[in-house]
Structures are given as C-alpha cells and as structure tokens.
Amino acid sequence: MGLEFRRRDYRAEEQSHSLPRVPAESHPLSAPAPRPCPSPSPSTCQVSLLDDGKDDFFDPLRSVNGKMELSANILQHEDIKSDKTVPKEIYAQSQQKEWNSFTKILMQRFPVSKTISISLVASKDMKGSKANEKSSKDSHLEELDDPQKFAEDVKVISQREYVSRLLELKDEIKLAWHADDRVTSLRLSIKVARLLMDTTTVQFYPNLFVLATDIMDLLGDLVWNRIKKRAEFNEDGRFICYLPDNFEAADICYDAKETCNNWFCKIGSVRELLPRIYLELSMLHCWRFLLDHPMDSLQRLVMMIRGIADPLVSAYCRLYLVRCAQRLPQRDTGYLIHCINDLKVQLLRLISARESTSGNFSGNSILLLSLIEPTIEYIIKCLFKDLNQMEIRSMLEALGMRRNQSDSFENCSCISIILHHILKELPLGFLCSNSFEMLHLIECTDDFSFEQCLNYKLLGFRLCERIPEVSNVDLIVEKIVQVISSYNCLDAYLKVVDAYLDIIFENQFETYLNGILDGIFHGAQEDEIGENELASLQSIFLKLLTHFANIEKILALNHFIDILDVMYGSSRNTINMHILSVATRNGCVQDPTVIEVLFEISQALCDGVDFLNIRKDDYQHPAHLISRFVYMVDYGPEVEQHLTFLTECRAAFGSMSVLQETLIHSSNNLAVKSIRDGNNNINFIKSCLAFNEVTIPSIHTHRRQLNLYLETAEVALLGGFVSHSDVLIDAAVNCLRNVEADDGLLVPGDVDGITSLICKLCGIMVMVPGSLEQGVACIPKLVLSILDSQSWMLPRLKIKVSCAIISLSAGLTQNPLPYHASSSEVMGNDKLFFGVPAYPQELLSFSAVILQKIVNIVLEESSMAVRGKLALEACNSIASSFTMSDEMLGVSSKLLEIAKSCLSADDKYLRLTLKLLHME
Template sequence: MANLDWVCVPRSYEVRKNHLAGQATLEHPLKQQSVTVVDSNPLSRALEGTDPLSQFARQDEELNDPLSPQKVSELDLKSKRRERDRTEPEDNTLQWSSRRLGILNRFTTNEKLSLSTSFLVASGSLDGGSESIKAHTVVADKTKYRLEQLDHFDDGSMRHMMDLTQQEYIQRFEQLKQELIQSWHNDQRVKALKIAIQCAKMLADTTVLQFYPSQYVLITDILDVFGKLVYDRLRSKASGDPGAVSAATLEREREAARDTCQNWFYKIASIRELLPRLYLEMSIFKCYEFLSSSREEYEKVLHRLTHQLRGIADPLVSSYARCYLVRMGVTLTPSKTYIRENFKDLFIIYPQIFRFVARFNLHPEIVTASSYLQLYAPAFDYMFLCLVHRCELHTQDMLAECKQLKNNGAILMSILSSFKSEFIATNALEFIELINASETPGISKSQLLRSLGSCVSSCAPLQEQRMTFLKTAFETINKLTDPNEYINCVETWAVFVSQYFTVHEVNRLLGELNARMCLGKAYEKHYSQLQNILSRIMQNYRSIELLLIQPNFLPYLDLFQKESVRVEVCKNILSYYKQNSEEYTSDAVVTNALMYLGKILNDSVNALTVEDERRQISQLINVFIHKVYFGRDLEQQLSFYVEARGTFSNLDAVYVTLVHAACKLATRNRSKSTGFVKACIAYCFITIPSIGAVQQQMDLYLLCGQLALQHLCLGQADACFEAALNLVNELPAATIDFEGKPRSLERFLVSYLCNMLATLIVVPDSPDQGVLYFLRLLLEVVGRHEFKTDSTAPSTIYLHCLDMLYVQSLEKFPYHIRGVVSNDDLYGHDPKFLAEVNNMCGQVVDALLLQLKSLGVAQQQRSQAELALELFLKIVRYADLEKESVAQLAVNLWLLANKAQSQLDVKTLPQTLRSVEVLYKQVKDASPKQAQAIASLLLRMRNS
C-alpha cells in the first residue's frame, strides 16, 4: 500500500492513565464462606420422625449393655483371658511368622522330594469316601462314627509321591492343610488328627538336608493350624452358652471342656512313635490352660517334654524339635528355666553334629560342611532369642559355656545374631578373642567377623575400648587370604569405621583396600562390594568434603576399571554431595575432586546416551557448580567457570548453567568498572554457540544482551541482539515434548520477539548501523521465516512492531535504563528520524495487509476479522486520522470485520466501537484536531 500516508500522532500518557478504583471492605474477599442448604426430602416425612436404622442401633446398645448378666459372664471370661495373655510377648520380637518367609526363601533345593500320605488321593475316591461317611450330629452315634473313620483311613491307603519339585512339594502341603481344616469343620476329628500325625512323621525325614528348615516350616504350619483348631474348640466350650446365665451351667460347660481337653492329650499320648507324639503334644500345648492355671504345672510339662526330646537321635531333627518346644512354651510362661535346660541338652549332643560334618567333608556332593551347619541357624537363633528376651540373667553363662565348647563357631554365630547389641558391645574384646580362637569346620572367621561387625555398627563399644577393638579386629581381617572373605568383612565393618572413627581411620581403610584389591586384579570380581563400601562410608561419615580431600579417596576410584561401574560410582558420590554437603565450598582440593568426578561423567556421554541419563548427569554437575563459591574473588570464580566450560563439553545443560552463573557473577560486581562485566559477557558470548538447542541459544543471547545493556556495555549488547536475531531462521518448526509428541515453536517465537521488541525500545541506534537497525533486522528475519499458511504468528509480531515504532515516535519513552541514552534523547524528536519511523510503520502495515489477504485466501474468516479489528485499533490509536488514506483504511478494516460478524463473538464489535468512543473522550481536551478526526471516523463507522 504505497499511497498510505502514515503519520504517528503524539500521546500524553498522563491523560490516558487509568487508575484502579478501590473499594473499602470489612471482610477479606478471598475468605472461605460456608453455606448451609436445608433441603427437605419428601421421603423422610413418611418415617414420621423414626429412622429404622436408628432403631436397630438403639437395640444394639440395649443388647450391649455392660451391666447385663450375659455381659458380666463374658467379661469375666475375657478378664481371665487377658490375664493369660500377659505372659505372651507384646512385641513382634518372638513372632515366628516374621521368620518363616525368610527361612523358605533361604533354604531351597533343586533335588526331587518325596511325600507319603493317605489323604492326597484321587479326587473321585476322596469324594466317594466323603459321601460314604456322613457327618453325624447325634451324640449317641459319635463313637460309631469315629470307629468308621478309623476303618476308612487305615495304613493300607498310604500313597508315596516321588520326584516332586519344590513347588509341587509346597503345594501338596498346602492341600494337606486345607484338607485338615475341611475335615475338622466336617466333624471328622480323627481324620484331622491322622493328617497331623502323618505330617509330624515327615519331620524325621532328612533325605534332602538343605531343604529341611523349609520342610520344618511347612509342616509346623499345619501343626499350628491343628493346635489352633483344638484350642478354639475348647475355648468355645469353656465360654459356655451365651444364653445361659446360671453359674452352675457355666461351671458344667467348663468341666466338659476340661474333660475334652484331657481326652485330646490322652489320644496324643497313645501315639506309638516318639516324634509325632511329641510334636502333636507341643502343638496343643496351649490347651494346658484349660487343665491348670498354675505356671508351675506348665513348667513341669515343659521339663517333661524336654527330657523326652532326648530320645531323638538325629541332632538336626532334635534341634528343630527343641525350637518348636520353646516356641510353644513362650506363649504360656515367661520362665527361662526349661529353655536353659534345652541348651544344656543341646550342648551335650553338640559334638555329635561335627561327626556329621566330618562325614560330609568326605562326601561334599551331598552337602558341604558350611551348608550343613547353616541348617541349624534358624533353630539356634530363635532359641537364643527366646532365652534373652527381656532377661539378661543367662547371657554371661551362655557366653562362658560357649567358650568351653569345642568347634563353637555355630553357637557363637547364633549368639551374635540373637543377643542384644549392647551386650555384645560391652564384651566386644572378649568376642574378638573368641573369634580368634575359633577353629570350627564349616564356620569361617570371616563369617563370625561379619556378624560381629554388624552388631558393633548398631551399638559401639566403650569409647576407651574402640581403638584397641578396631586394631585387634583388623589384625584378624587382614590375615584373611581369600579376597572374597576379606572384602565381605570390610564391607560390613565399613559402617563401624565411618560412624565412630575419624577421617584418618577411614582414609587408612581406603588405602588398605586399594593395596589389597590391586593384588592380582582382585577388584574385577568385587565391584559390587567395593561400591557398597564406598556408599556406606559416605552414608555414615559426617562430612563428604573431608572424604573428598583424603589422599586415598580418588585412588580408590581407580579400582573401578569397568566404565559403567565407574560412572555409577561417580553419580553416587555426587548424589551424596548434593544431599549432604555444605551450602558452599571454596576449597580448591574439593573443587578439583568434584571436577574429576564430573569429567568422568561428562566423558561417558556420547551419541548413544539416552536423554534421561544426560539429564541426571547434568543435574548432578550443575549442583556442585552452584555450590562452588569464592566469595569476593570474582576473577577466581570466573576462572572456575572457564575451566568447567572446557571440562563439560558434552553437556548442553551444564553450559546453560554456566552462562546463567556468569551472568549472575556480573551482577555481583561492586566496582564501577565495566571491565569485569565485559569479561563475563564475553565468556557467555563464547559459550552460547556451543549449546545445541537453538531455542536456548536465543534465550541466553537475549538475557546477556539485556545484562550488557543494564551495565552500559552497548557494544556487547548489540552483538548479543544481532546474534539472537540471526538465529530466528535456524529455529526448527517444532520440538519434541516430554511425552514424545511434536510441539510447535511458533508460540515461543512470538513471545520471544515481543520480549525483544520491548527491550529494543531503549536500545540506542548504533552510528555504524543506521536508524532502527535491529527493528529492520527483525522485520527481515520474520519476513524470511517460514510460517504455516494459516498461522497468526507473523500478524502478532507485526502488530507489536507497530507498538514499538509508535513508542519511538514519542518525545519521551515510557521507561528507560539508567545511564543508557535511548533514541528519544539521542534524536531529540528529530523530523528526519520521525519520517523514518513513519515510513517503517507504513511498511509494517503493508505486511499486515498481506497477512489479511493470505488469511482470506486460506478461508480463515474469523482470524482475518480479528486481525482486521486489531489493525483498526492500532491505526485509530497511533495514526493521524486527518490523512484521508489512513482514515479510509480504518473504515475498510471495519467493514471487513463486519462482513465476518457471524464468525466473531457477539460482543466483539460493540466493544471495539466503545473503545473508539472512550479514546475520543480521552483526547478531546488535549488534542481537538485528533478528537475531530476520531469523531468523523465514528460517524463513518455508524453509517457503514
């Protein structure tokens, strides 16, 4: 539109300023308000004020009256039960359920297992038997019914299942458990008893030794279920009929329960074989409370069972039977006497265990000596735990007896696992002597030392004993010739050393490890242990900075020759530094160590590295870059950034952080000299091109240009702005978001260029480049940029260019940067400058008219109408409407918008008209000629 005679009109901002009208209020406008709505429900009137659910609740309250006779009798029983429960453990320390899963996971086998039972038969025959034997409820028929059960389940029906896998074996026992429960609920008590007996017999089978602890867990689970069923049955009988309120009736019921309880013990006592007889009596041991409430009686029974257990020949079977006895005993009595007696018997047969060990040494294909002794650990551990639970009377005695035993390694292991850490810490030197003197086949000193190290890590010896204890312990550890045993010991003791000793001992430990593991390249087989040692030291030592400056710390990292492991170790170290370091560090040694770690991570990044890995590494390096702080020594800080730029060349995110850090450093310059600021900006200007993402480069160039402008470095600012504008056409059309979907960058470009236009308002023209050089460059790159056909992005940019040009035409800009001579002062409202501004406004309007035409060709009527209204308002506010060409253009734009009225919001055109009317009222006093031109335009708008 070459005939457009654009002239910018002056504006008084004070006239146009709109003040926000305030209104006094007594309450906070954002205060939460609660509104109560009463809604009458027509259905509620039919109830006539009576809620049937409330009636039931009142009835329940009446039935649950604690003063009723029925409740009195129930409370009496509950009080007695609570009195009994006081003897049971209140915490989970002695709960077997917390141990059973660990045993099942630890003791497994690949060998084939066998199982003998008469109850896991074919489904058809089993169902037929169930149909032939009906559950009778008549009391007179019970004897006949039980005899029929005995005849039906004779010994001739035994089935031998061979070649079972471990999983199949476990499934069979689960089936037996369900069969026992079902038989009990079907009133087939004899069948349930025989299932329990047959299961108990299997505890004598040690064919697959390494599976015996798991076999014990599976079978005792069934025995526990059997014992619970018997106990619950007796308890229900002893509780009596809830409807009976007579004391005599309740007493008769309890007497019947006692008789039934005695019958159960008589039945079990008639079992011929020793092992099932003992196990079944122990499984229902809790039922003795129905026969007697005296703890002395319970202890007599426990001592009797202890003596009977002496008849079991196999030490493994005997040990687990004693464990079961102890487990049942703690539920009724807190006495430790019977446990102590069990240990006396155990120590008598203890040498017999090592006859088996000697045999297995000759035949290691069956089981190794070490594996065989580990089979005893669950039983020994639990028995020791029950012995010392809430009682310290027997700890010294047991330790003394352990000293007297030959081959005491297995007992010592269980003591270390079960006794309290405080006791072990108090006698730490004594335990070290015991370990040094121990020569137990199958139990190495390294195993004992690891167990001791775990104990003292949670509770250390006395302060005056610690150094002696540590030296004595490591004298033994350093004598271990097997690298595997050595590294496993140190892995456990690393927690103790780092938690209770100074950094010198930690450094010495790292040095010894380095020297020992370099022999024969032993480190290649123990990367995980070496990594765990370092992690435990960093977790427990109080200062990560002190560790980093130790002479043996970085050489320790050289043990990790495998690149993937070394990278993982460096990431862990920087993660600990991120979480546990001081806020800032200025130590050169710490900084160099961190740079060394960061360089390893940087060098591991290549073209195949996934984006998430890059992000993690960049975040870790960025954290320590922010923590390096040299105070007022700004030159040293900038030198560190220069070194970091050369070190972390593969990580764009680190470069972005360095640019921001250098910009922040420039703002800390307290002196009036701009030399250091120029150095910081030059650093940024050199660093930014190395960043791969064009979007980030543009942002950083604009930031650095604004910073340079604020510090009066005009040459540097011009260079940054020009570099940023030259990158516009290198910006990709879209980027990939975090969900992997393409995201257009047009919105970013519009926002970015609008930000730059706001900055360019105060940027003075360079004498070497001409008037409004940067705006001309911006219009040029926007004209060359490829937008979508229906995109409104170029229109938005051109409209903001009009805003910027109009501000350039004013005598005084709305804002300035202190010390920067902007174009309003530089040109002083020179007519030649204004003519150039008006000429550029005409060029921008021409570009906008081309955009209007393109939108019309693309059938984008709504976008075309909106753009026409936007341009119309710009012309009305900025241009001299006395010029006929300008006024006619405004009218044409208004008519164009009216044609697409159906595409616009119904309020858009009236609001636009109202805006012009408001503008007329604002300028009618300050500029009568402009007001007259606006009035003429309004008349033409209304007539159109």
C-alpha cells in the same frame, strides 16, 4: 489510517505508578516479640490463639529461632505405644501376624528346584487313604517298626506335586473331622507329621515345615474347638456356661476333661517320637482344660526333643515348640533358655566335626547352618522380648555368656551365629552401657558358624544409633583399630571400619583416620575389589563426605583419590556425584588443584554413565552436578584461563546438552565481568562471543538455542559489538523458524516460553540500531511472518506477540528511547534516524498492518472468556501506544464490544479499560 504514536515520559510514568516503600524493621511473617497481651486482639494474639491445641501443623516462620518443640500429645503417644499392657485378643492376633510374616520370609529365603527327592517312607505317607486300605494293620505297624528298610532308596517328584498332595491331605483331615471320623483325621495328621522326618532334600525342609505345621495347627484348632464346645454345651446341645479367655481348669466340666485326656492318650500311643511331639505341640494349648499351669509340660517336651538326633529336624521341632508356647497365656523363659542351650550343644558338635557330620549333611555344614539359622533367630527374638536390664543379665548368665554377677564377659564364649542374633535383639541401652564387654565377647567367639567381622559390624551399627550413650568409647575405638589391623581380608576390614566410622567422627578421633585409610589403600592393592567391597567403600566415602564439609580437607586425606580410583560402576558414580555436591555446596571453587581433580572426577562420572540406556531422569542428576561444578569454577582475574577451562569442558562433555548451556552462561558471565571491570580487553570479549557462536548450535533444541542467542546478543550489545549482535539476532530468528521441527507437537509450557522469548527479542530490539538499507522494522516484520506460518501459535499467543511488536514500534519512535545500550559504541535509533521522515512512517505503516489483523485474531479464539480477555489486552496495548484519534477509537470500540459480549459487566478488567478510554 491517521495513526500517530503517543509521546511518553517513561520515567515520570514509573514514578507516578510506583507504590511508596517503607523499610521493614523485621520480617513481616516472623513471630512477634513476646509482650503482655491483657486483652487479646486479632492484630496481636490471633496467630498464637489459632495454633493452640493443634499439633498436626507447624509453621517454621512462627517459631522462635526456627526450632520446633515436640508436643505433649506426641510424647504421650509414644508412651502409649511402649505400654506392655495389651489385651489378650490383640496379643494373639499380633503373635499370629508375626508368625505368618516369619513363615512367609522363611519360604522365600530357601527356594528349591522344581523337583525334589523324598524317601520311600515319605512317598508312602504321601499316598491317599484309599491306597492304604489294602494294607493290614499289622503290616503297617511292621513298616513303622523298621522304617530304615524303606529309606534305602529315594523317589523324585515335582515340588508342585508334593505341595498339592499336602493340601489334599489337609482337605481330607477337615472332611473326615466334619464327618465325625476323628480317627481318620488323627491318622492323616500322623502321616503329615512323619513327613518332617524326611531330610532327603534339605533345601526343601523349611518349606515342608511351614506347610506341615499349618496342618498341625489346623488339627490343634479342631481339637480345641471340640473340647471347648463340650465344656460349654452338654451332649443334648444345651448351653452350660461361657468360658472366658482367662478360664481355669476348675471351670471345665468332667466330660470336657475326659475328651481332652482322651486326645492326649491317643497322642501318647503314637510310637514314633517326632510325630508324637508335633501332635502334642499342636494341642499344647489344650492343656489349659486340664492344668492351670500348662507351661509345666514344656520342660518335658524340651527333654523329648533331645532324643531327635538329626540337627535340622530337632532345630525346627524346637521352633514349633516355641511358636506353640507363645499361644499360652503364661509367660516363661526357662524353656527358651533350654532350647538355645540345646541348640548350642548340637552346633558345637557340628563345628567340631565340620567335615565329618553323619547322615545327609556330610561335608555340607555351611548349608545346614544356614537352614538352622532362622530357628535361632526366632527363638532368641522370643527370648529377649520385653526384658529389663536385670533380667537380661540373668538371661545371659543362663546362656553361659556370664559366669555370675561378678564375672565379666571376656572369660565367656558363645557360638558365633547365636551371638549374632543375641546382639541383634539386645536393647540399645544395655548394649551402650556394656559395649566394651560385648567386644570382648565377640573376640572370644570365633567359629565358622558366622563370620566374626559381621558381629563386630552389627555391634558397631547398633551403637551408632545412640553414640552419646556409649560407654568407654575411647577404649572401643582403640580396640576396633587393633582388630582391623589384624585382618588380612579387605572385605572384613571395610565392614568393620564402616560400622564404627560414625563413632570415630562423633568423638573426634580423626587421628585414627589416616591409619585406617592407609589400611584400606594397602588392602585394595592386594585384594580384588568385588561387590561387597564396593558397597562398603561407598558407605565409608559417603560418611567421609558428610563429616568433612570442606572439599580441600577431603582431598587432603591419605590416599583419598587413590582409593577412589579402584572403585568402579554405580558405586564410583555415586561417590563422584557426592564429591561434586560437596565441592559446590559452599560457593565458588577457586583452587586450581581442586578444579583439576574435580574436572577428572567429572570426566569419570561422564564416562561412567551409559547415555544410550539411561533414563532421562537418571541422566539429569549427574549432568546437573557437573554443570553446577563448571558454573561454580572461578579463576578470579585469570579470565583467559577460565575460558580455556570452558573450552576443555566443551570437548570433554560434548554429549551433555545441559552442560553446553552452562558453558554458554559461564562464557557470557566472563564477558560481562571483563566489560564491567573496565579491562577493555576487546579480543577476550570477542573470544567469548565466538565461543558461544560455535557452541550454541550443539544444543539439541531450537527453543533453547533461541534463549541462548538472545542472551549472548545482550552481552554483545553491552560490550558495543553491534555486528556480533546482528548475527546473533539473525540466528535467533532462524531458530524461531525451525522451532517446530524439534519434537513435533509442542506442549503448552514450551509455547508460552517461546512467546516470552519473542517478547524479550522485542525488548532487545529497542537498543539495536536499525538497518539503513533494510529498514528499522525488518526484524519485527520477519518475526510476524514466521509466526503467521506456525501452527502452534494460538490466538492468545498471537495477540501477545502482536501487542509486543506494537509496543516496540511505539517505543522506537520515542525521543529519547525508553533505554539504550550501556556501551557508547552502540548508537540508538533516536540518534541514528534523527530527522529522517521515513523512519516513523515505516513503523506506523507496519503497525497499521498489525491493527488490521488484531480484531480477526481475537475472533479466532473459541473460548468466550478468553476472547474477552484478549480483546481487552489488545485494547489496552493500543491505548498505551497510540493517540486516540477517530480511527483508533473505532478499533478500540470494536474490541470493547467483543469484550462486553464475552464478559460480565462487573468484570474489573473491563471496567478499568473503559475508564482508561473515558467510555464509562
């Protein structure tokens, strides 16, 4: 073929195709300066007008100084959420949902074994109704009169059997009720209530309570619906009236009241105290049919519960009382105060006789307290709901936590477990304004029911939610420092420190910090570091790292590294990662001492990661942090020391492929820095190149090796080391040959990346002196032969590489070349082969082979649209590389015919290509 490469002036072409540039005075997307806009136009005011009334989108580029203002709608929405006026139906649904959530958590909180022990009395009550028909009424009453003789022994049954029997009893109650057998329903309900007297297996009692009270609620709802129906319909089923939600006792007819009285009389005839209380509580809301103020009966029920001696049974009975009272329309807190005070009395007895509690709880007070705690939590939550500041003060006074309005908290005391849940429920505003007094209250409350340090911790974390509002903050910090100094337990010390550390930082009390760290260090030397201590240490260290932005200040803190060394496991890894993140956040790391410490931290992090069992995503984060640290290290002019550091990193972190790549990038940076500084340290640059040549083969995939070989080859050319660049390019071509052996099938992203690297190789080859023995096209020929044998090379990729090689061939024939290596030691091919006729002929012959294949490659593409684009891409490459002889016009015409058959006549790319070839 009569081929001839085009002569090109690349600089002139660049100037002719470049767009004119005008410096911008401000960012084009920034908000315009405020100015009068009497007649809004799209050019000046459209942005502002489009945003009016829209609160769901915020564009930071349109705000002033990057600050976003809260919309009025959002604030109004917050006010709506805080409105206490809620419809009764919604309030009832919310209460029921809250109770269901509470009971679900309660059952999960106290799991029990597969078998449980129950008393013989409970075992008899678990039997079906038919099994009890043989017993006479008198013998049954005798059994009720003397239940102790039946409780001497216990029976072991499975938990599943127990629950199944309770569900059967529930079904029997519903069946009897719908069969108009109310007596049987009541009798079975009494059996269920009697089960709540059995505390043989205390761990099962919360689960029993939930299951039994569910049946109690069922009975209460059945009775309510029956009475309500009697109030709305007469005996003949004729409609009388409709009862609204806020009905009064005067609205109820005589028959409905009689039915209601009858039920309460039946309950009153139950001889056992506990079943009688539970049954009346289940029907508590039915008092509305008789009284306008049914809350009045609660005080009587509170007094009745005082007759229950068992602390666990009485606590859960009070819980059910509070739950049932929440269903009444009126709101009152008097009964709640009595419940808490009664619980306090029982807990005081339990605390005073910790090891000699009677009954089933002898020597097991801690377990008993853990079982009672949920009842305290729920009652206190109901007690402090929707109270204002004055009501809270009165409430605390009624609970014995304040003598009167003039007394302070310090002369009062409370039970620790009760105080804990009060602190949890008190509003933040009240806590912040009375924080110092609450500290005194915690100080005066120290018993085994709850660890005192946990109350200090809770108060601290709650105060941290509104640090600016905390009063007497200096006295608080001083008091906390006194408290922790008296602790001999490291766990308690750390928990309290963790809770108040944000307050210390926010108010710039760093003078206390070194003393606190001294205490942690000495405590860590004496106490064993467990999981609790690790969690607290991790939180404390994270707060230190967040507060101090400078890594030098962090490492200068008392015993910082010493305390870090006692940590282990995931907590140590987490802190190490945060230290590396802080160290590399603000630029280069230059202090040799800091570099040494961070290197040791990186080693500890690397050793703490289980590379065999860790997921890839989990591994990447610590590996990238270590890599970033290594990359950010800067020894300044001491480049030899820096290279030594990289060598140490290669030995220490050989298992991290990501880090090995960072080492190569850093080594190349050092070489480039040395070249640009004009040090002419040839041996050092060769050392960097040799470091890379040894390190690159340790990279796991040939795709990544290919990129690194090409990068290092560029550095070698920059320094004028042609022999090194030849070796590196040969290694890159060898990687290309083995790239498919890495992971089997390649994903599209990998294939595109490899194609881009091949194009990069073609760009580098413009600067590489050709071989006088092997010819200037030996490397491109080898690349093309390798790609022809690769199954992953799709037609579109083959076209892209072929066009790149054609452009390379055309570029190598230019005089001067499009660009040269910066080093004068590298002779360009325009000088090396100047006047050699075989040089352009070799490139033309090689290009002719490619041109013969291009049309067939394009036809291999199955997609018509893609085939048309490939034809145009090849056509444009030919037009820019060769002069348009008859032969070249023939090849271009074939490609254009393919494009026309695949693309629309209005396709812009097609029309521009035709215009380029003057065929339109």
